[in-house]
Amino acid sequence: MKFKAPVTKNEEYEVDIVDLTYQGLGVAKIEDYPLFIEDTLPGEKALIKVIKVNQNFGFAKLEKLLTKSPDRVENVDRNYTRTGIAPLQHLKYDAQLEFKQHQIQELFDKSKMDIEVLPTIGMDNPTHYRNKAQIPVRSINGKLQTGFFRKHSHDLVTIEDFYIQDPEIDKAIVVVRDILRKYHIEPYNETKHSGVIRNIMVRRGHYTNEMMIGLITRTKKIPMVDIIVREIKEALPEVTSIMQNINLSDGNGLLGKSTVCLDGKKYIEDKLLGLKFAISLNSFYQVNPEQTEKLYSLAIEKAQLDGTQTVIDAYCGIGTISLAVAEHAKKVYGVEIVKEAIEDAKINAQKNHINNTTFVTGSAEDQMEKWQAQGLKPDVIMVDPPRKGLASSFIDSAAQVSPKKIVYVSCNPSTLVRDARRLAEYGYEITQPVQPVDQFPQTVHVESVTVFEKK
Ligand SMILES: C[S@@+](CC[C@H](N)C(=O)[O-])C[C@H]1O[C@@H](n2cnc3c(N)ncnc32)[C@H](O)[C@@H]1O
Structure with missing residues (x-):
């Protein structure tokens, strides 16, 4: 029998907002049927109007807030929500940081992994940060x-x-x-x-x-x-x-x-981090410099290098992590798919008089397989992949070369958790709490550092 949604378009309801989605939309339930509503927060009561009805969920528009959350920021510019520039601007910053921590925690919990996630490291002035x-x-x-x-x-x-x-x-x-x-x-x-x-x-x-x-x-x-x-x-x-x-x-x-x-x-x-970087138009470069320094310092600290290790920096962009790590390592290998970024990385090594790095253009998964075939034995692999996370073939080759540690900088907790499960199959376990760092205040994006160690 075909399911019939309990609501129809243009109907109005008074609802309690019970949750906030990872996209920053408030959630209300009508007979267990979820409605997603922009600009609403958990704990609020609202008058809403249904605007779209799908099979398993629908969307509604906020008509009037009946009670307000203590976490609400008043008088925001609706254009920033409408365009998605700042979908969390109506949520106080401390609550945004908690929302990000809980998002990662919930994904690990749902995946039945017993992992602790620390409070998110935020900014003192969480606006006007993008470079x-x-x-x-x-x-x-x-x-x-x-x-x-x-x-x-x-x-x-x-x-x-x-x-x-x-x-x-x-x-x-x-x-x-x-x-x-x-x-x-x-x-x-x-x-x-x-x-x-x-x-x-x-x-x-x-x-x-x-x-x-x-x-x-x-x-x-x-x-x-x-x-x-x-x-x-x-x-x-x-x-x-x-x-x-x-x-x-x-x-x-x-x-x-x-x-x-x-x-x-x-x-x-x-x-x-005191190093010079050339950045060309096509190259990826982290958009929040203040937070990036905190993020990379953490990643490097967690790698625990003493100058004797060989490190692979996969998805290295213009070599930011590689070059910051180089002074603590014997040798660093970086791989990145964008040719211009690798050209920048090579220039950046010269600019900083660093000569223990090698940069290769290619896909991380193919290059990892080549390094494995060549018998390269890294002590530490650092990864900073795009939102889609690590290719499964990358994990296979990375696990074969058996580094003591994998330091994972993630911009997407869903793929982080998926990859953590795959790494666990190879005996790599998360040995310290996951540390979120807020690279993108006012938005729903979540960045974090996780350390995996071979048991
Ligand atoms: C999140 S960025 C990190 C870059 C660098 N670590 C940084 O922080 O500046 C991810 C990088 O992975 C690159 N990339 C995407 N897919 C790739 C792949 N399959 N193999 C290697 N690099 C890839 C992107 O071009 C981008 O530079």
């Missing part, structure tokens, strides 16, 4: 606008203060937007796949204040490019690099294959 922005450019009523897409859509909401970005980056976006307007540069139109400018990317060095402006275009040519570049440099003295990335595709991917330097250097420099 990078990727801002869509679109036309609204014939005018070039910058902002962010409304969640699950490509409707641009115009925004000037992005709340979680470095304010100097916000200012730079407005400056570039105004220059593009002045020279009538056509914004990208997704429906017609026409127009010139798709996105503005800005990166700013936290310690150096060097700034990169990236113009992501649909076309190879930018009309009036010379004068645009000149005006950007005049208006933004921090700019040391102006890049163009050409994305010819009609898909949603941000970057295209070809990147050209329009002015200055191909990369900006920043510092992390």
